[in-house]
Amino acid sequence: MTTTMTTDATATRVAVRAASVTKTFDTRGGIVTALQDVSLDVAAGEFVSLIGPSGCGKSTLLRLIADLETPTSGELSIFGKTAERARLDQDYGIAFQQAGLLPWRTIAGNIELPLELHGVPKAERRARATELLELVGLGDLAGRFPDQLSGGQQQRVAIARALAERPSLLLMDEPFGALDEMTREYMQTELLRICAETQAAVVFVTHSIPEAVFLSDRVVVMSPRPGRIAEVLPMRLGATSGRADDLREDPRFFEMVTAVRESLHGGAPSGRGEDR
Amino acid sequence: MTTDGLAPALRRRRSPGVWLRRSLLGVGGVLLVALLWEGYKLLGPEEGVLVGDARVLPRTTDLAMPHVWEMLARLASGTTRAPSADPLWFTVGEAALVTFGIAAAGWLVGVAVGMALALVMLRWRLAQASLLPWVVLSQTVPLIAFAPLVRSWGARLELGAFEWQDWMSVALIASYLAFFPVAVGALRGLESPDTLHAELFRSYGVGWWRTVLRLRLPASVPYLLPALRLAAANAVVGAVVAEVSTGLQGGIGRLLVQFAGQASGDPAKAWGPIFGAVVLGLVAAGSVALLGGTLRNYRRGEVSA
Ligand SMILES: Nc1ncnc2c1ncn2[C@@H]1O[C@H](COP(=O)(O)OP(=O)(O)OP(=O)(O)O)[C@@H](O)[C@H]1O
Numbered sequence A: 001m002t003t004t005m006t007t008d009a010t011a012t013r014v015a016v017r018a019a020s021v022t023k024t025f026d027t028r029g030g031i032v033t034a035l036q037d038v039s040l041d042v043a044a045g046e047f048v049s050l051i052g053p054s055g056c057g058k059s060t061l062l063r064l065i066a067d068l069e070t071p072t073s074g075e076l077s078i079f080g081k082t083a084e085r086a087r088l089d090q091d092y093g094i095a096f097q098q099a100g101l102l103p104w105r106t107i108a109g110n111i112e113l114p115l116e117l118h119g120v121p122k123a124e125r126r127a128r129a130t131e132l133l134e135l136v137g138l139g140d141l142a143g144r145f146p147d148q149l150s151g152g153q154q155q156r157v158a159i160a161r162a163l164a165e166r167p168s169l170l171l172m173d174e175p176f177g178a179l180d181e182m183t184r185e186y187m188q189t190e191l192l193r194i195c196a197e198t199q200a201a202v203v204f205v206t207h208s209i210p211e212a213v214f215l216s217d218r219v220v221v222m223s224p225r226p227g228r229i230a231e232v233l234p235m236r237l238g239a240t241s242g243r244a245d246d247l248r249e250d251p252r253f254f255e256m257v258t259a260v261r262e263s264l265h266g267g268a269p270s271g272r273g274e275d276r
Numbered sequence B: 001m002t003t004d005g006l007a008p009a010l011r012r013r014r015s016p017g018v019w020l021r022r023s024l025l026g027v028g029g030v031l032l033v034a035l036l037w038e039g040y041k042l043l044g045p046e047e048g049v050l051v052g053d054a055r056v057l058p059r060t061t062d063l064a065m066p067h068v069w070e071m072l073a074r075l076a077s078g079t080t081r082a083p084s085a086d087p088l089w090f091t092v093g094e095a096a097l098v099t100f101g102i103a104a105a106g107w108l109v110g111v112a113v114g115m116a117l118a119l120v121m122l123r124w125r126l127a128q129a130s131l132l133p134w135v136v137l138s139q140t141v142p143l144i145a146f147a148p149l150v151r152s153w154g155a156r157l158e159l160g161a162f163e164w165q166d167w168m169s170v171a172l173i174a175s176y177l178a179f180f181p182v183a184v185g186a187l188r189g190l191e192s193p194d195t196l197h198a199e200l201f202r203s204y205g206v207g208w209w210r211t212v213l214r215l216r217l218p219a220s221v222p223y224l225l226p227a228l229r230l231a232a233a234n235a236v237v238g239a240v241v242a243e244v245s246t247g248l249q250g251g252i253g254r255l256l257v258q259f260a261g262q263a264s265g266d267p268a269k270a271w272g273p274i275f276g277a278v279v280l281g282l283v284a285a286g287s288v289a290l291l292g293g294t295l296r297n298y299r300r301g302e303v304s305a
C-alpha cells in the first residue's frame, strides 16, 4: 500500500479510463438509469470537474471509479487496473461533502487512520500527519478533536486524510459544498496548491460553475435522465500551479464561466441545472 | 491546547465544581429521604394510612419503621448477641461481596453473550431477522421464577471433572437478565456509523472484522455504556432474587430472608441487608460509570450527534 514507483510509471498514461460505462439501479419504482454510455479519460495529474444538474449521475460516476458501486456494463480502469484492484492498492484518496471524521480520534489520529489500517509504523505516521497538517494549514491543531473544529477546518482535515497515502488520484464529491463563499474560495486556492505539489489527478464533483472553471483543466458537463456526458470543455487557463486568486477577475475566466453555463443550459432542456 | 476551543459539553464534564455539586446533591437526596421517613413517622397515624381496607402507607410503629439512627446504630453492633459476633455491617458487607462476585460473573457472561449476539446479528441480516424476536421474547420468560428448577438442572449436569455449583445457577440467572440490554444496545451501536464512514473503510480495503474493531465498536460506546449500566443493575437484582429463591447461602439474598424473619424481635436488623443491597447496586452502577470515564473520548459523538 505504500506509494510505489509503479504508479509513477503508469502515471504517464491515463489515471481513469471509462469506456461506455452504464449504471442502472433496480429500485421499487422500476429501473433507474443513473449513467448511460459514459466514456471519459482522465490523464495523470489532470484536474477534471464533473458538473450538471442534480441527479445526473455525478456521484454515481465517482463512486464507480472508487469501486463503491460496480458498473452494470462497460469498462472502467484506473491506472490500467480494475477499479477493485486500484481500491485495494490505495491508488486513490476520497473526500465527500461531509468531512466524515471519526469523532473519537484527534485530528492527527484521523489523518493517520488509513496509514494505521495499512500497517505504517507509528513514527512514520506521525511524521506524515504533521507534514499534511502543515500542508492544509492546521499545524497547531493536531491534538484537537473534530468537534472542536469549524466546518471548513474539518473539511481540510478530510482532504489531508485523503492525501495521506500519497494517492495519484483524488476523488472529491462536492467537498466544499457545505462551506461559505469565502472559505470556499480560500480552499479552492489551497487545493490547487496541494495538487501542484502532489501531482495527483483529480476528479472533482461540483455544482458551482466558477469553482469548476477555476480549478479544472477540463470541465465535464453532464445531462440527466439518463445521465450522460453532454460536453467536455477544456479550460486553458494556465497550469495548475500558475493559477491564483487574480484569475477570478480575468476576462478569460468569465468567458469560460459563460461557456460552461451555456453548455449546461443546452444539456438541460428543463432549464434546471443552474448553479447556485 | 487551550480550553476556549472545547465544546461546552466537554468543559462541563471536566470542571471540578460539577463533582462537588453532584456529591452535594447525592448527600442531600439521602438526607431528604431520611427526613421524610422521620417526618412521616412523627406525624403519621400509628395505624398507617388506609384507603378502605387497603393500607397505602405503613404503620409508624417502631416495629414497622425503626428510627433512622436506630438502623444505623444497629449496623455497628453485633450480628448476634454472642460476644464474639461480628458487627452487623461486617456480616452484611461480607454477604454483599459474595453477591457482588456472583453478579459480576453473571454480568461478564451476559455481556459476552450479548456482544456475541449483536455481532452475529450485525454480520447476517437473516440472523438479525430471526434472532432479534427471540432475544426480545426471552425477556418475557421469568427465569427468576424458575430459579429452583435451574438449580436442579445444574445439579444434574455432569461434565467430567467439572461440577456445577449452586452459585453458578444464580450467576446464570443474573446473566440471563444482563445479556438483553447489551445485545440490543450493542446492535444499535454497531449499526450507528453512517454509510459515509462505512464506505470510507471500504475505500481503505479493510475487511469486516477490522471495520468492526476500528469503526463500529468505538462508535457503539455511547450506546453500549447505558446498556452495560442497565445490565449491571439487572445482574444485581437477578442475583439477589435468585439467591432468595434458590436459598443459596452466603449472599445478601439469604441475609434478607433470614433477618426479616427476626424482624419482630429486632426490627432494625432487617434493614441492614436492605442497605447492603442498595449499596451493592450503587457500586455496580458506579463501576460501569468508572469504565465510562476512561472511554470519554469515544463519547464525543454524543456532543455533535
Ligand atoms: N443506491 C441507489 N439506488 C437507487 N438509485 C440511485 C442510487 N444512487 C443513485 N441513484 C439514482 O441515480 C441517479 C443519479 O444519482 P447521483 O447521486 O449520481 O446524482 P448526482 O449527479 O450526484 O446528484 P446531486 O448533484 O444531487 O448529488 C439519481 O436519479 C438517483 O436517484
Ligand SMILES: [Mg+2]
Pocket (backbone or CB within 6 Å): A058, A059, A060, A173
Ligand atoms: Mg451527488
